[in-house]
Amino acid sequence: MANQSKRAIVVIQLAGANDALNTVVPYTNGLYYDFRPHISIAPEAVLPLDAHYGFHPEMGPVKALWDQGKVALINGIGYPNPDRSHFRSMDIWHTAEPTKIGTEGWLGRAIRELDPQGGNVLTGVHFGRGLPRSLACKGVPVASVGNLATYGVFPDLKDEARRLDALETFSQMYGGAQGRDVVLDVLGQNGRDALKGADILKTAPARYTSTVQYEANPIAQSLKSMAQVMFADLGTQLYYTLYGSFDTHGGELIAHAKLWQQVAGAVGSFYADLVEHGRENDTLIFIWTEFGRRIRDNGTGTDHGSGGTAFVIGGAVNGGMYGEYPSLKPEEQLNGDLHYNNDFRSTYATMLERWLGIPAAPIVNGHFEQFDFVSQ
Amino acid sequence: MSQQDIALMAHLLRRAGFGATREELETCVAKGYDAVVEALLHPTEAQCMPDDVIRRYHTDMAELRELNSVGAYWMYRMITTSCPLEEKLALFWHGLFATGYSKLNQARSLLNQIEMFRHHGLGSFATLLVELSKDPAMIIWLDNNDNHKEAINENYGRELLELFSMGIGHYSEQDIKECARAFTGWTLGNAEYMAVRASKDSIWPYSRIAWHFDYRDHDHDDGEKTFLGQTGRFNGADIVNIIVQREETARFLSTRLFQFFAADEVDDAGKPVIDAMMQTYFDSGYEIRAMLRTLFRSAYFRSEQARFTRVKGPVELVIGAVRLAGSYCQPTFGADQLARHTMYMGQGLFQPPSVEGWHEGLEWVDSGTLLERVNFVASELGNVSNPGVRNIINRLAAEDGGTFTPEALVDRCLDLLGPFQVAEDTHTALVGFVARQGAVHLQGHQPGDATEQLVGDVLRLATATREFQLA
Numbered sequence: 001m002a003n004q005s006k007r008a009i010v011v012i013q014l015a016g017a018n019d020a021l022n023t024v025v026p027y028t029n030g031l032y033y034d035f036r037p038h039i040s041i042a043p044e045a046v047l048p049l050d051a052h053y054g055f056h057p058e059m060g061p062v063k064a065l066w067d068q069g070k071v072a073l074i075n076g077i078g079y080p081n082p083d084r085s086h087f088r089s090m091d092i093w094h095t096a097e098p099t100k101i102g103t104e105g106w107l108g109r110a111i112r113e114l115d116p117q118g119g120n121v122l123t124g125v126h127f128g129r130g131l132p133r134s135l136a137c138k139g140v141p142v143a144s145v146g147n148l149a150t151y152g153v154f155p156d157l158k159d160e161a162r163r164l165d166a167l168e169t170f171s172q173m174y175g176g177a178q179g180r181d182v183v184l185d186v187l188g189q190n191g192r193d194a195l196k197g198a199d200i201l202k203t204a205p206a207r208y209t210s211t212v213q214y215e216a217n218p219i220a221q222s223l224k225s226m227a228q229v230m231f232a233d234l235g236t237q238l239y240y241t242l243y244g245s246f247d248t249h250g251g252e253l254i255a256h257a258k259l260w261q262q263v264a265g266a267v268g269s270f271y272a273d274l275v276e277h278g279r280e281n282d283t284l285i286f287i288w289t290e291f292g293r294r295i296r297d298n299g300t301g302t303d304h305g306s307g308g309t310a311f312v313i314g315g316a317v318n319g320g321m322y323g324e325y326p327s328l329k330p331e332e333q334l335n336g337d338l339h340y341n342n343d344f345r346s347t348y349a350t351m352l353e354r355w356l357g358i359p360a361a362p363i364v365n366g367h368f369e370q371f372d373f374v375s376q
Numbered sequence: 377m378s379q380q381d382i383a384l385m386a387h388l389l390r391r392a393g394f395g396a397t398r399e400e401l402e403t404c405v406a407k408g409y410d411a412v413v414e415a416l417l418h419p420t421e422a423q424c425m426p427d428d429v430i431r432r433y434h435t436d437m438a439e440l441r442e443l444n445s446v447g448a449y450w451m452y453r454m455i456t457t458s459c460p461l462e463e464k465l466a467l468f469w470h471g472l473f474a475t476g477y478s479k480l481n482q483a484r485s486l487l488n489q490i491e492m493f494r495h496h497g498l499g500s501f502a503t504l505l506v507e508l509s510k511d512p513a514m515i516i517w518l519d520n521n522d523n524h525k526e527a528i529n530e531n532y533g534r535e536l537l538e539l540f541s542m543g544i545g546h547y548s549e550q551d552i553k554e555c556a557r558a559f560t561g562w563t564l565g566n567a568e569y570m571a572v573r574a575s576k577d578s579i580w581p582y583s584r585i586a587w588h589f590d591y592r593d594h595d596h597d598d599g600e601k602t603f604l605g606q607t608g609r610f611n612g613a614d615i616v617n618i619i620v621q622r623e624e625t626a627r628f629l630s631t632r633l634f635q636f637f638a639a640d641e642v643d644d645a646g647k648p649v650i651d652a653m654m655q656t657y658f659d660s661g662y663e664i665r666a667m668l669r670t671l672f673r674s675a676y677f678r679s680e681q682a683r684f685t686r687v688k689g690p691v692e693l694v695i696g697a698v699r700l701a702g703s704y705c706q707p708t709f710g711a712d713q714l715a716r717h718t719m720y721m722g723q724g725l726f727q728p729p730s731v732e733g734w735h736e737g738l739e740w741v742d743s744g745t746l747l748e749r750v751n752f753v754a755s756e757l758g759n760v761s762n763p764g765v766r767n768i769i770n771r772l773a774a775e776d777g778g779t780f781t782p783e784a785l786v787d788r789c790l791d792l793l794g795p796f797q798v799a800e801d802t803h804t805a806l807v808g809f810v811a812r813q814g815a816v817h818l819q820g821h822q823p824g825d826a827t828e829q830l831v832g833d834v835l836r837l838a839t840a841t842r843e844f845q846l847a
Contacts, residue, residue, distance in 0.1 A: 085478070085479070085481050087477060087478035087479075087481065088478050088479060091478055101730050101731060103729060103730050121743060129716070129720050129748075130716070130719050130720040131720075131722075131744065136729075138735075138739075141742055141743055141744070142744060143743075143744060144720070144744050152747070153747065153750060153751065153840070154750075154751065154754055154758075154836070154840075155751060156751070156754070156755040156758070157758075162829075162833070165809065165812065166809070166833060166836065166837060168809075169805050169806065169808070169809040169837050170750075170837065170840055172801065172802075172804075172805035172808070173798075173801070173802045173805045173806070173837070173840070173841055173842070174842065175801055175805075183687065183738060183846070184799065184842050184843070186738055186741065187741060187746070187842035187845055188842060190741050190742055190743045190746045191743075191746055191750075191842065193743035194743040194744070194746055194747045197743060198747075
């Protein structure tokens with residue numbers, strides 16, 4: 001087993017709710033074609049995983065990893081009493097708290113466990129603006145990097161000499177503790193932390209070399225930034241980004257295909273980069289979405305449903321299907337949706353305990369059966 | 377017009393509003409402090425960017441389907457209003473009675489709640505609590521629509537006592553149950569219709585029209601209740617009437633108002649002010665306007681020790697910077713970004729982190745949010761094409777022939793941005809920055825030329841200081 005402190009989880013949130021049925025297509029099930037008269041994927045178009053299920057045709061790079069046994073598919077993932085509101089459902093996934101309004105993000109708690117002293121301001125890094133609730137936890141510093149190339153103070157100053165001069169002044173203004181005023185001292189410490197984080201992060205792109213080409217789209221570029229930070233060995237263990245919108249109420253065939261072409265391509269490039277740098281066995285890629293979509297299509301798209309699909313990808317992953325593929329039989333549906341059959345906190349707990357080696361119960365608010373997609 | 381008068385007026389308008397430009401300060405000082413306090417406390421016919429203009433330029437703000445459009449729609453009003461206390465106080469109530477979009481998926485009802493705060497936010501606290509109990513967004517947020525005669529749901533009853541009036545420790549679990557019983561039957565009139573809509577339109581499960589309040593006598597538990605030692609066949613308004621008479625309620629409300637408008641931390645000098653606000657609360661029949669008058673006119677509030685004792689909240693910071701920079705006073709492409717910026721800083725409007733609202737004061741700041749705060753404000757005040765920044769430059773150009781020593785330029789900028797003062801090290805750093813750029817002659821300046829950029833950079837750096845984070 002690799003040294004656990006080098007182990008990382010890369011989280012990709014498919015925002016807007018990815019349609020599970022058109023992602024892992026039950027291409028030999030007549031009910032699927034009955035319920036999806038307008039937006040089904042034809043049997044001959046899917047990338048077959050076995051005699052029953054196949055990936056969306058644009059998921060080639062993920063299919064290639066599946067063929068190598070590097071992809072765990074978690075079918076029928078969800079939580080009791082599914083909520084069809086994006087916001088509420090995302091909150092539930094972010095805070096691992098399905099019954100009341102949670103305040104701490106599960107990854108924020110994980111960071112606190114991994115780095116209790118808060119010694120590394122970069123243990124968790126979000127590639128995007130603001131802080132996803134998964135990472136939010138009081139007293140846990142997380143860097144949110146909108147753009148790695150310009151991250152830091154005064155990114156709007158384009159003239160480099162002027163920016164450096166302004167940064168120098170900023171650094172002086174936030175210099176040593178005054179010891180006179182608690183509030184100003186705390187502000188000063190945070191200003192210095194922000195500069196320190198930016199100074200460390202900006203070294204990453206310069207140190208990065210790779211033969212892997214990433215596409216120009218935002219998700220591919222976010223994963224490239226992650227690779228740069230990861231290979232710079234800054235001690236980051238949790239990487240986060242989100243992409244979308246997968247909220248395909250209309251025009252699903254076109255939009256969903258483009259989204260998966262981008263996400264699958266980005267994951268393929270990133271995995272190749274991991275292999276090139278010998279990091280594929282230290283990294284899990286976890287892809288989740290807040291719920292699946294309605295079984296019956298609405299003419300051009302699908303409305304909100306439940307019972308989704310999640311992915312765990314990595315060199316150390318025991319590839320295959322986990323969780324039962326939910327039934328499409330009308331009597332086994334949940335109000336027209338896929339029935340969930342495994343709690344998302346089982347997947348969280350597996351990654352936390354078996355991969356990161358930290359106790360899961362206090363983070364996910366309870367004990368949940370774990371999967372075998374990674375070994376103990 | 378003395379410098380002290382300007383500084384005091386700036387303090388008042390930072391607290392009771394979102395700060396002010398030098399021109400606005402001069403106008404207010406001419407009116408006199410007490411007159412300005414009264415004007416703030418009597419918002420009549422606020423002038424602000426009209427709805428039809430907003431909707432013409434921002435179709436997303438007509439639809440109000442997207443969370444950041446809803447936030448920015450309110451922010452336009454904060455930026456352009458002629459009655460800033462009305463909006464500042466609505467922001468206070470939004471923090472105290474924090475209701476979130478996540479559970480509602482319904483912007484119209486949330487905006488109606490803010491409008492309710494405008495109507496009742498300065499009036500009687502008793503009326504406000506009754507209106508809050510009838511507010512459809514609140515009813516959904518705290519599940520009072522599930523609070524039935526035969527099966528009570530305690531959520532609203534509990535939070536009314538704990539978070540909205542008395543604070544924990546002043547009532548029993550039994551009081552909570554009795555309180556919940558009294559609010560049975562306080563529900564939504566069109567919930568069933570909305571539920572039908574929900575089954576057909578899952579992206580907007582409650583559709584796009586607002587809920588309305590309905591009182592259902594047949595679902596109200598009219599039995600005898602014992603609440604805080606009093607017994608009777610209480611209905612919701614009777615419960616509110618008992619709550620508002622409690623000293624704990626007076627202390628809770630006075631303290632929360634004090635912390636929002638006067639100082640994050642209550643020190644020994646602040647305690648008598650809270651006592652005075654409590655006295656006013658009872659003397660005036662629970663009137664919030666009278667309590668704020670007591671606060672704003674107190675010697676404590678007017679003294680220098682009350683200044684810069686609050687960490688600006690993100691919305692307050694962003695609106696303050698925008699009002700100072702003079703941007704966004706006309707419909708502006710990308711205005712919904714304003715709502716995103718405050719979210720990046722930890723305060724998304726209509727997105728409280730929990731039913732408790734936001735933790736304020738120093739908890740606003742961590743290294744990530746500080747970076748967002750500094751970068752947003754600096755980009756607004758450092759942009760020499762913004763109207764407010766042009767005003768500052770033109771004003772400086774007209775002073776002393778437009779020629780400044782580095783020290784004089786820094787001091788004039790700190791003055792026109794506040795006035796506020798910075799620590800000695802910070803001052804030295806700012807002066808050093810100007811000194812490295814060479815002489816400052818604004819005479820014959822042209823829009824965007826190097827001298828103007830230099831002034832812009834001083835404004836950028838001055839607003840990037842720790843001290844500017846404080847109100």
